[in-house]
Amino acid sequence: MKRVIARLDIKLNRLIKGIHLEGWRFLGDPKPFFMDYYENGIDEIVYIDSISSLYNRDSMKELVSETTRNVFVPITVGGGIRSVGQAHEMLRSGADKVAINTGAIKNPELITEVAKNFGSQCMVISIQAKRVAPNKWEAYIDTGRESSGKDVIEWVREAVDRGAGEIFLTSVDMDGTTKGMDLALIEAVSKEVDVPVIASGGFGKPMDFVDACKYADAVAIAKQLHYKKATIQEIKKLALQNNINVRFEE
Amino acid sequence: MATATKTLHGLPENVIFCKKCLISNQRPSTQREFKKSDTIIDTVGFGDDGICDTCKWFEYKNTQISWDAREKELQELCDRFRRNDGRYDVIVPASGGKDSIYVAHLLKNKYNMNPLTVTWAPHMYTDIGWTNFNHMIEAGLDNIKVTPNGKIHRLLTRLAFENLVNPFQPFIIGQKNVAPRAALQYDVPLIMYGENQAEAHNHFSENLSPLMDISHFSTKTATEDMYFGGVHVNDLKKNYGVTDNDLYLYKPLLEDEIRAKNVEVHFFSYYVNWSPQENYYYVKENTGFESNPDGRSEGTYTKFASLDDKIDGQHYYTMYIKFGQGRAMNDANRDIRDGFITREEAVDLMNKYDGEFPKKYFQEVLDYMGITEERYWEVIDKSRSPHLWDKVDGEWKLKHPTK
Numbered sequence: 001m002k003r004v005i006a007r008l009d010i011k012l013n014r015l016i017k018g019i020h021l022e023g024w025r026f027l028g029d030p031k032p033f034f035m036d037y038y039e040n041g042i043d044e045i046v047y048i049d050s051i052s053s054l055y056n057r058d059s060m061k062e063l064v065s066e067t068t069r070n071v072f073v074p075i076t077v078g079g080g081i082r083s084v085g086q087a088h089e090m091l092r093s094g095a096d097k098v099a100i101n102t103g104a105i106k107n108p109e110l111i112t113e114v115a116k117n118f119g120s121q122c123m124v125i126s127i128q129a130k131r132v133a134p135n136k137w138e139a140y141i142d143t144g145r146e147s148s149g150k151d152v153i154e155w156v157r158e159a160v161d162r163g164a165g166e167i168f169l170t171s172v173d174m175d176g177t178t179k180g181m182d183l184a185l186i187e188a189v190s191k192e193v194d195v196p197v198i199a200s201g202g203f204g205k206p207m208d209f210v211d212a213c214k215y216a217d218a219v220a221i222a223k224q225l226h227y228k229k230a231t232i233q234e235i236k237k238l239a240l241q242n243n244i245n246v247r248f249e250e
Numbered sequence: 251m252a253t254a255t256k257t258l259h260g261l262p263e264n265v266i267f268c269k270k271c272l273i274s275n276q277r278p279s280t281q282r283e284f285k286k287s288d289t290i291i292d293t294v295g296f297g298d299d300g301i302c303d304t305c306k307w308f309e310y311k312n313t314q315i316s317w318d319a320r321e322k323e324l325q326e327l328c329d330r331f332r333r334n335d336g337r338y339d340v341i342v343p344a345s346g347g348k349d350s351i352y353v354a355h356l357l358k359n360k361y362n363m364n365p366l367t368v369t370w371a372p373h374m375y376t377d378i379g380w381t382n383f384n385h386m387i388e389a390g391l392d393n394i395k396v397t398p399n400g401k402i403h404r405l406l407t408r409l410a411f412e413n414l415v416n417p418f419q420p421f422i423i424g425q426k427n428v429a430p431r432a433a434l435q436y437d438v439p440l441i442m443y444g445e446n447q448a449e450a451h452n453h454f455s456e457n458l459s460p461l462m463d464i465s466h467f468s469t470k471t472a473t474e475d476m477y478f479g480g481v482h483v484n485d486l487k488k489n490y491g492v493t494d495n496d497l498y499l500y501k502p503l504l505e506d507e508i509r510a511k512n513v514e515v516h517f518f519s520y521y522v523n524w525s526p527q528e529n530y531y532y533v534k535e536n537t538g539f540e541s542n543p544d545g546r547s548e549g550t551y552t553k554f555a556s557l558d559d560k561i562d563g564q565h566y567y568t569m570y571i572k573f574g575q576g577r578a579m580n581d582a583n584r585d586i587r588d589g590f591i592t593r594e595e596a597v598d599l600m601n602k603y604d605g606e607f608p609k610k611y612f613q614e615v616l617d618y619m620g621i622t623e624e625r626y627w628e629v630i631d632k633s634r635s636p637h638l639w640d641k642v643d644g645e646w647k648l649k650h651p652t653k
Contacts, residue, residue: 019534026590
């Protein structure tokens with residue numbers, strides 16, 4: 001079963017959407033957005049507090065609990081998580097999984113600890129991949145702002161070995177462009193590890209979902225949902241026509 | 251008032267930070283560059299309520315201006331200057347960065363103008379700067395680029411660094427003249443700049459007019475006292491073998507010539523609600539503009555601004571040394587006033603990034619100026635005002651951390 005996931009980038013409890021993870025244009029209160037996605041059959045929601053890791057803040061708890069009171073699909077929360085304690089707080093607020101990027105790159109042991117304490121199914125490794133050569137990507141931190149020097153494929157391998165149960169894979173190059181997804185990246189990561197891969201960055205049209213699902217287990221969509229340029233229903237219909245198994249109710 | 255013994259650069263001795271943004275009363279306001287013979291500056295205005303002029307301006311701007319009315323004014327301006335005979339009708343000074351591409355592209359595509367973009371070349375193009383410069387042309391915008399010869403530009407850059415601790419000055423000077431000169435050459439009486447400098451750090455009243463004062467790029471006579479790199483023209487000729495022709499691109503134009511051709515210099519930020527963040531979205535959606543491929547720029551958290559010149563980082567770093575406020579402060583203040591971040595967030599960003607040394611192109615900048623690293627630090631350390639800096643265990647520390 002493949003999943004359609006809504007990605008909501010959050011800053012100060014407001015929905016934003018950048019391009020290449022840059023730019024803080026406000027789109028509004030996230031609530032009408034997540035309610036709409038839930039009512040239209042979204043499979044999961046991912047919140048990324050998009051600049052918290054820049055200056056060590058966490059402010060997502062309220063939004064997460066409000067969402068879980070209204071929405072009954074799995075919720076993943078990422079952005080600025082640097083300790084087991086913070087991960088615990090997010091889970092206690094109602095998140096089903098935590099996504100960690102900067103905190104894990106700076107301290108890979110955090111992956112092991114979170115997986116050990118709460119289970120691998122909770123521990124999503126978030127990757128911000130930037131293409132540096134054909135078929136070569138580097139992992140970025142601090143919302144696509146800082147190079148970590150780590151090769152994406154090697155880092156994914158290590159993260160999974162340490163207990164990460166899922167991969168949230170963002171292409172910095174394609175994020176916000178709606179020009180299609182980095183299929184080579186999705187393929188390379190999916191072939192390296194056995195855990196589910198959520199592909200993010202560049203979704204422009206329903207066919208992009210079909211293409212990405214050749215390798216990925218799920219696609220996270222932001223801009224085209226927020227701007228109402230694509231609907232969850234049409235994506236899923238096209239998936240079914242292409243023999244991709246999705247959860248679908250008219 | 252400051253006294254020479256307690257502070258440098260004419261800075262006020264008592265450091266205060268704006269209550270709304272992070273700007274301090276140590277920041278300079280825009281002055282005529284070709285009149286500077288030393289590092290003494292005028293600083294930004296502050297009210298007794300502890301709020302800087304810029305924030306007061308933004309409060310006014312966000313509540314008192316009807317942008318619909320302003321757009322009508324822009325339409326009228328364009329109607330007054332638009333030509334349908336094949337000639338250009340507006341000069342847009344343009345680096346190929348997000349802001350200038352935005353202005354030129356919008357004038358051409360929304361307001362049916364026929365812009366000529368005019369570029370004053372950076373000291374040393376970065377790869378991304380050169381790429382974006384070409385994206386601008388590819389986006390359907392004609393361009394002429396004016397490049398000073400490397401010998402004079404390097405000399406003035408070194409002198410500006412050594413005398414004014416501002417290696418960016420030769421760029422600023424030439425940039426002010428290049429569009430008006432093109433306006434005369436191509437007989438195009440309208441020039442459209444992007445943001446009025448006053449929006450960032452000048453006196454309130456300057457924002458109320460759409461026009462740039464021509465004194466920034468012209469003088470009454472050609473024989474007025476002028477300084478480039480802090481050195482008087484006569485001394486440049488006498489001591490450095492500089493010729494009048496070498497200085498042609500740096501010298502301001504003559505007022506009479508400007509007036510005879512009725513050249514008007516306008517700011518786009520008077521007519522539209524100017525926002526660097528929104529300009530970024532516009533050029534990403536409408537042109538091939540690319541953000542910094544390395545991630546954020548050194549000294550700040552943004553990756554879309556001030557990307558084209560390898561010396562940019564030094565421009566902001568020398569500001570940080572002289573005034574205690576650098577590149578992250580610049581970006582953060584803008585984002586506070588535009589409502590993208592809170593003051594508390596900005597403090598965190600400042601503490602994380604402001605004053606980070608721009609090491610990426612450091613050696614190239616030294617080579618460009620023809621000075622050693624030792625000399626570089628000598629100039630830098632000499633320009634640290636004692637009321638701003640302390641040396642603690644061999645390390646320079648700001649006495650007034652932003653909070």
